[in-house]
Amino acid sequence: MTRKFWGAALLCLMLASIKATSAENTVVGLSDATVLVIRHAEKPASGNGLSPQGQARANAYVKYFEPFTENNESFNVDALYATSDTTKSARPGLTLEPLHKATGLNIDTRFGNYDVEFLAQALRTEPHGKHVLVAWHHGHIQQLINALGGNGKMLLPDGKWPDNVYDWVIELKYDKNGKLIKADRIQENIH
Numbered sequence: 001m002t003r004k005f006w007g008a009a010l011l012c013l014m015l016a017s018i019k020a021t022s023a024e025n026t027v028v029g030l031s032d033a034t035v036l037v038i039r040h041a042e043k044p045a046s047g048n049g050l051s052p053q054g055q056a057r058a059n060a061y062v063k064y065f066e067p068f069t070e071n072n073e074s075f076n077v078d079a080l081y082a083t084s085d086t087t088k089s090a091r092p093g094l095t096l097e098p099l100h101k102a103t104g105l106n107i108d109t110r111f112g113n114y115d116v117e118f119l120a121q122a123l124r125t126e127p128h129g130k131h132v133l134v135a136w137h138h139g140h141i142q143q144l145i146n147a148l149g150g151n152g153k154m155l156l157p158d159g160k161w162p163d164n165v166y167d168w169v170i171e172l173k174y175d176k177n178g179k180l181i182k183a184d185r186i187q188e189n190i191h
Contacts, residue, residue, distance in 0.1 A: 028124070028125055028126065028127055028178075029122070029123045029124045029125055029126050029127060029128055029178070030123060030124050030174040030178035031174065031175075031176050031177065031178050032130060032174065032175065032176050033123075033129075033130050033131070033132065033173075033174045033178075034075070034130065034131050034132070034171065034172065034173050034174070035123065035132045035134060035148060035171075035172040035174075036065075036068065036077070036131070036132065036133045036134065036169050036170070036171055036172075037134045037136060037141060037144060037145065037148075037169070037170040037172070038095070038133070038134070038135050038136075038168070038169055038170075039135070039136065039137070039138040039141065039161055039165070039166055039168070040054075040082075040083075040089070040091035040092040040094070040095040040135050040136070040137065040138075040166075041053075041054035041055070041057040041058045041061075041091065041094070041095040041166060042054030042057060042166050043089070043091055048085075048086070048087065048088055048089045048090045048091070049090060049091065049094060050091055050094050050095065054091070054094075054095070054166075055094075057095070057166065057167075057190065058094060058095045058096070058097065058098050058099075059098045060190040061095070061096070061098065061099050061190070062098050062099050062102045063190075064188065064189075064190045065077050065099060065133060066099070066102065066103060068131070070171065070186060075130070075131045076103075076131065077099070077103070077105065077129075077131050077132070077133045078105070078128065078129020078130055078131045078132065079105065079108070079128040079129045079131070079132045079133070080096045080099060080100060080105050080106065080107045080108065080132075080133050080135075081107070081108045081109075081111070081119065081123075081132065081133070081134040081135070082095070082096050082107050082108070082109050082134070082135045082136070083109070083111065083112065083113050083135070083136050083137055083140075084109045084110065084111060084112050084113075085109065086112075086113070089137065091135075091137075092135040092136055092137065093107055093109055093135070095135045096133070096135050099133070110122075113136070113137050113139075113140055114140065116136075116140055116143045116144040116147045117147050119134070119144065119147070120144070120147035120148050123148065124178060138161035138162075138163070138165075139160075139161070141156070141161045141170070142156055142159050142160060142161070145170060145172070145183070148172055148180070149172070149174075149179070149180035150170070150172055150180060150183040151183065154183075155170055155183060155184075155185045156185070167187065167188040167190070168185055168186065168187065168188065169185075169186040169188055170183070170184070170185055170186075171183070171184045171185075171186055
């Protein structure tokens with residue numbers, strides 16, 4: 001009986017340790033962090049790249065996000081994430097390319113368009129700096145917002161990013177425990 005008791009006690013301690021470690025890891029990435037989510041820049045009538053207007057927007061993002069200023073707060077972006085390229089679209093990465101060149105920050109393209117849960121998990125558990133910029137395809141941004149703890153239906157009209165809108169920034173701010181404390185949709189002003 002003593003052996004069973006000590007075995008059960010040891011198991012409880014191990015589970016508590018795993019739970020505590022898991023909780024600590026959850027906070028690593030989003031502790032006191034801000035995640036900015038944008039749609040890729042304008043697309044051409046055909047092809048997987050950016051239109052001239054889209055390239056102009058991508059170029060303008062260098063000054064817009066370095067530093068990003070909103071409501072008397074200003075910061076430089078620490079990490080760049082973009083949907084991985086497909087045969088149909090390389091636009092998210094191309095949207096961040098000028099910012100990558102200007103800052104030297106690598107663009108993390110590990111995640112496919114449907115991998116919003118995996119991206120959210122990586123942002124929660126991996127170190128990446130306090131200010132993250134994510135460029136994604138507009139059809140999946142609601143799911144990304146939800147995966148990051150926000151409410152995509154409240155931030156986007158009818159829960160959808162409109163097809164003709166390219167100039168919004170979703171700002172998600174987290175407290176020291178990695179809990180979402182603020183979610184806003186911001187109208188860009190890059191001109």
